[in-house]
Amino acid sequence: MAKKVVVDFGHYKCDSGAVYNWNGKQIREVDLVIDMGNAMVEGLKRHGFEVLVTYGSLANRVSMANNFKADLFISIHTNAGGGDGCEVYWTGSNKNTEKLAKLCLENILEDKLNNSRGVKKSAFYVLKYTNMPACLVETGFGDNVEDRKAIDTLKEREAFGEALTEAVCEYYNIKYKVESKPVEQPTANSKIFRVKDNGKQIGAYSREESVISEVTKLIKAKKSKIEITYS
Numbered sequence: 001m002a003k004k005v006v007v008d009f010g011h012y013k014c015d016s017g018a019v020y021n022w023n024g025k026q027i028r029e030v031d032l033v034i035d036m037g038n039a040m041v042e043g044l045k046r047h048g049f050e051v052l053v054t055y056g057s058l059a060n061r062v063s064m065a066n067n068f069k070a071d072l073f074i075s076i077h078t079n080a081g082g083g084d085g086c087e088v089y090w091t092g093s094n095k096n097t098e099k100l101a102k103l104c105l106e107n108i109l110e111d112k113l114n115n116s117r118g119v120k121k122s123a124f125y126v127l128k129y130t131n132m133p134a135c136l137v138e139t140g141f142g143d144n145v146e147d148r149k150a151i152d153t154l155k156e157r158e159a160f161g162e163a164l165t166e167a168v169c170e171y172y173n174i175k176y177k178v179e180s181k182p183v184e185q186p187t188a189n190s191k192i193f194r195v196k197d198n199g200k201q202i203g204a205y206s207r208e209e210s211v212i213s214e215v216t217k218l219i220k221a222k223k224s225k226i227e228i229t230y231s
């Protein structure tokens, strides 16, 4: 059965969180979180996870997650108030929760932010009352010049969502796959391979390696009516 992961959009449909001044423009924490969260939702779905987005009051977030019987809960925030870097909160004594928090921190730090503020314990409401391993990620400081550079474009914010997807994959020992499939443009007179599953075309490729990788995926997904044509 697919593992169920909650992506908790910090401050979404609640308050707007911190408000930053970026060159005279007011930027709300919640808007940064939404971009990161959406990318994480997409990333997790791409890896076969069942995903629920939680929002609203703290009690609502907790009851949504508990009713969903989630296996993991990750809350996304951006930080404020002086400082820089990423910190991840967890509570309780569950080793799996600590592992999740550490993986989130490590994956955010890789290539994204320089400063590790570490994993920290704090009994935030959403961490204390959720029934599954849960952590709260402060991805970076929206009011710090250096951190801001890492989150000030949509593409960069999406990279944080991908980093958290990678953390969940590592938690479950699932191989993380990067987002986009290469687009292969066959030349005018070259033949192409078409891979079909149960009559439905999955992809068209000019390179054999691509066919092998696609077919391997289908076999792993226990598809039994795979067909390859070359014309």
Ligand SMILES: [Zn+2]
Pocket (backbone or CB within 6 Å): 010, 011, 017, 018, 029, 077, 078
């Ligand atoms: Zn926040």
